[in-house]
Every structure is written in structure tokens, then in C-alpha cells.
Amino acid sequence: KDESAASKDSTPEGAAKSQVDGAETPKQQLLDIIGSMKVEVSYRKKLQQLKASENKKQAVNKLEGPDSEGSVPQGITEDTQRGKPLNPELVKAASAVASSLPHDKKQTESELLAQLRRHEETTDKQKKGGTINIRNVISEMTVKRQSPDRWVARKSGLISLQLDEDGQRIRPERSSAHTMDARRSLKVGKRLNIFTKASTEPEHALKTVSSPTIWDLEFARDVAAVTAQPPRNGFEEMIQWTKEGILWEFPIDNEVGMEDDAEFHEHIFLEKHLEGFPKEGPIRHFMELVICGLSKNPYLSVKQKVEHIEWFQKYFEEKKELLQEI
Amino acid sequence: MAAAALCWALRAARQVLPSSCPRQVRSYYVDWRMLRDVKRRRTAYEYADERLRINAIRKNSILPKELQEVADKEIAALPRDSCPVRIRNRCILTSRPRGVKRRWRLSRIVFRHFADHAQMSGVQRAMW
Numbered sequence: 001k002d003e004s005a006a007s008k009d010s011t012p013e014g015a016a017k018s019q020v021d022g023a024e025t026p027k028q029q030l031l032d033i034i035g036s037m038k039v040e041v042s043y044r045k046k047l048q049q050l051k052a053s054e055n056k057k058q059a060v061n062k063l064e065g066p067d068s069e070g071s072v073p074q075g076i077t078e079d080t081q082r083g084k085p086l087n088p089e090l091v092k093a094a095s096a097v098a099s100s101l102p103h104d105k106k107q108t109e110s111e112l113l114a115q116l117r118r119h120e121e122t123t124d125k126q127k128k129g130g131t132i133n134i135r136n137v138i139s140e141m142t143v144k145r146q147s148p149d150r151w152v153a154r155k156s157g158l159i160s161l162q163l164d165e166d167g168q169r170i171r172p173e174r175s176s177a178h179t180m181d182a183r184r185s186l187k188v189g190k191r192l193n194i195f196t197k198a199s200t201e202p203e204h205a206l207k208t209v210s211s212p213t214i215w216d217l218e219f220a221r222d223v224a225a226v227t228a229q230p231p232r233n234g235f236e237e238m239i240q241w242t243k244e245g246i247l248w249e250f251p252i253d254n255e256v257g258m259e260d261d262a263e264f265h266e267h268i269f270l271e272k273h274l275e276g277f278p279k280e281g282p283i284r285h286f287m288e289l290v291i292c293g294l295s296k297n298p299y300l301s302v303k304q305k306v307e308h309i310e311w312f313q314k315y316f317e318e319k320k321e322l323l324q325e326i
Numbered sequence: 327m328a329a330a331a332l333c334w335a336l337r338a339a340r341q342v343l344p345s346s347c348p349r350q351v352r353s354y355y356v357d358w359r360m361l362r363d364v365k366r367r368r369t370a371y372e373y374a375d376e377r378l379r380i381n382a383i384r385k386n387s388i389l390p391k392e393l394q395e396v397a398d399k400e401i402a403a404l405p406r407d408s409c410p411v412r413i414r415n416r417c418i419l420t421s422r423p424r425g426v427k428r429r430w431r432l433s434r435i436v437f438r439h440f441a442d443h444a445q446m447s448g449v450q451r452a453m454w
Binding site for chain 1: 375376379382383386388389390392393396
């Protein structure tokens with residue numbers, strides 16, 4: 001009786017009307033509550049209420065079920081049973097609630113059951129300890145307290161940096177402090193399993209057609225021609241020119257188009273390319289002069305220099321018989 | 327041969343205009359002499375490396391003379407238009423072969439025309 005009263009108190013004002021006296025049976029109470037209940041009631045509260053009333057029912061009497069459904073089976077309370085399939089009592093209760101509501105009964109029933117299932121799942125997970133334990137997360141966090149004088153010192157430090165020409169004194173200290181803090185919090189502590197690894201899908205670039213057909217090219221050209229509006233002002237005109245390559249990009253980069261990734265030693269020490277040549281003789285002398293000249297040439301790339309030497313190699317290979325006669 | 331030259335000329339008279347963005351583009355060369363000059367510049371660019379290397383063999387005193395004679399014959403066998411000496415710096419607007427200032431690539435008459443109309447940046451009539 002107490003439970004039902006408590007549960008009744010928790011429901012909204014709609015149920016206040018059905019404040020029945022203790023003389024009525026729990027079943028009557030349940031039915032009255034359901035009948036007078038408004039739609040705004042949350043399902044969870046209803047379920048709790050139902051559970052409480054059902055426990056009450058079983059404690060008191062063997063009762064028949066609600067009018068529309070069959071009899072409520074006796075036996076175990078819902079709390080003990082935590083299997084995957086829902087408790088049939090819960091199902092019955094859910095269907096009873098659904099039937100009492102003015103909306104679509106099937107839908108409400110399914111929603112109620114889904115809620116129940118979710119509830120069961122979360123409780124299962126919590127029992128197994130799979131869900132995120134807030135305690136673990138919070139344990140590693142520390143509240144960062146910055147005293148006001150430190151704030152003042154920072155501000156003054158910033159100002160002094162501007163005035164200071166050699167501003168390198170102050171910066172590394174602060175940065176080291178920051179990295180120290182970050183290091184401490186990043187590498188310490190056990191895994192929390194909050195984020196799932198984002199699965200990087202294999203690139204689907206190979207699925208598409210290897211070479212674009214003529215129609216694709218035509219289409220692309222038409223689209224480009226249509227979308228390319230004439231420039232509205234001088235700035236847009238200059239932008240267009242820069243894209244086409246007529247105008248240089250500012251600030252001017254002296255090394256545009258010259259992407260020489262080779263190190264200086266590849267430019268200067270070119271003797272290793274001289275392996276195909278005879279060790280002695282005028283040809284070797286000549287090639288050494290060539291290499292000396294190439295090593296002083298800043299305008300050619302390493303590839304061009306290598307090609308130069310290879311051309312000479314090929315040339316002398318062809319002229320070999322002539323050279324033998326000499 | 328005339329047909330080949332005509333084909334070449336048509337190819338040379340290129341039109342680079344995209345459909346939008348009207349911009350003045352020079353689509354023809356001023357005259358045939360300018361076209362021939364353009365041809366010579368192109369072949370000279372293509373054969374520049376080879377010419378440099380063969381000349382390097384020819385113009386040194388280390389290699390044997392027979393080799394140098396062979397190199398002479400080889401360089402003579404290259405196309406005549408590939409030598410850079412045949413390039414003439416013509417005026418780009420009128421194709422005038424003489425009186426061309428190198429900095430502007432214009433003949434003196436065109437230069438004077440533009441300068442008087444204040445279309446040459448930084449150019450002023452001298453007075454001292």
C-alpha cells in the first residue's frame with residue numbers, strides 16, 4: 001500500500017484525482033491510475049509505477065491480469081531476472097499501458113518495449129563493467145589553478161617580449177612548462193576506451209575509370225567555361241592571371257619551378273658517375289674537366305648533370321672502334 | 327612542301343582563347359619572316375644541349391684530332407635552323423629586323439609611338 005501511495009505521489013496531477021482509499025484492491029488501484037493518467041506522463045515513471053504495483057499485487061493476491069490481456073503469471077519478481085528476452089510481465093504491463101493511451105497502441109507498445117530493452121542492456125553493461133566509468137576519467141584530471149600573480153607575470157612577460165629584442169629567454173621556459181604538463185597527462189593513466197578507432201576505409205580511387213573519356217573532358221571543359229565568369233574588378237582579373245601563370249605570385253619566390261631536392265654533395269662530387277670511362281687517357285682527362293665545370297654550375301639540376309655525363313658516355317661508346325685505331 | 331608549310335603556319339596561328347574572358351590575343355604572326363624566325367628559335371632550343379656537347383669535344387686540345395674531326399662532321403649534319411646564330415631579334419610588333427631595342431623587343435618607331443602616348447612605363451622624353 002505504501003509503495004502504491006508513493007508511486008501515486010510521483011505521478012502528475014492527473015493521478016491525483018484517483019486518490020483512492022486503502023480499501024480498494026491493488027488491481028483496482030492500478031486500473032484507476034492507468035485510466036486517469038494523461039499522455040504527458042513519462043514512460044519510465046509509468047513503468048516504475050507498474051512495477052511497484054505489480055510487486056504489491058503479488059505480495060497480496062493472486063490476481064487476474066488487466067481486462068484486455070490474459071492473466072499475469074505468478075512468480076519471480078522482475079528484479080532478479082536479467083536475461084536478454086524481456087520479462088513477460090513487463091511485456092504485459094507495457095501492453096496494458098499502451099492500450100490505455102489514446103495514441104496508436106501498437107506504436108506505443110513497441111516504444112515501451114524498446115525502452116525496456118535499452119534499460120536492461122544498460123544495466124547488464126553496468127554489471128559487467130563495460131560502460132565508461134566516470135571515476136576513471138576524472139581521476140586523471142587535475143584542476144589547473146593559476147594564481148593571479150602568475151597571470152600578471154604572463155601579461156608582463158608578453159609585453160616585455162614585444163620590447164625585448166632577444167625574446168628567447170622567456171619563451172622556452174613557458175613552453176617547457178606547457179609540454180611538461182601535457183606530457184604528464186597524456187602518457188600517464190590507463191586506457192579509458194571512450195573513443196573508437198576510426199576505421200580508415202581503403203581508398204576507392206581504383207574503382208573509377210582509369211582514363212577520362214573524351215566526353216568527360218568535353219563535359220569538364222563546358223562546365224569550366226560556363227562557371228568562369230568574366231572578372232568583375234581588377235583584383236579578380238589579377239587572380240585569374242595568377243592562376244593561368246601570366247602573373248607571378250607575390251611575394252615573389254625566386255625558386256618557382258625549381259624543386260631541387262638534392263643535397264650539395266650530389267652537385268659537387270660527381271666522380272661516381274665516371275665509372276663507365278677508362279681510368280687513364282685523354283678521355284678521362286676530358287671527363288674530369290667536364291665534371292669540374294659541372295660542379296661549379298649552379299643552374300643545372302642534378303638530373304641534368306647526370307644526363308650530360310651519360311650523353312658523353314654513350315658518345316664515346318659509339319666511337320670506340322675509331323678510338324682503337326688511334 | 328607548300329602544304330606542309332601552310333599546315334605549320336596554321337598550327338602556328340594558334341588560338342588560345344577560352345570561350346569566356348575576352349582578351350586580346352595575338353593569333354597570327356606579323357609576317358612569314360617572323361614565322362621562320364620562330365621556327366629557328368624552336369629548333370635551336372631543341373638542339374641546344376647536343377650542340378653544346380659536340381662543341382665541347384671540338385674545342386679542346388686534349389682529345390685526339392680524329393675525334394674532333396668526326397665531331398665537326400656531326401655538327402655540320404645537324405639541321406641548319408638549329409644553330410643559334412641564325413636567330414634575329416626582330417621587333418615583335420612589326421617584325422622589323424633593324425633598330426630593335428633589346429630591352430623592349432620593339433623597333434624604334436613603335437617604341438617612340440608608345441612612349442609618346444605614355445604607354446611605356448617609366449619612359450620619359452629626355453631633356454637635359
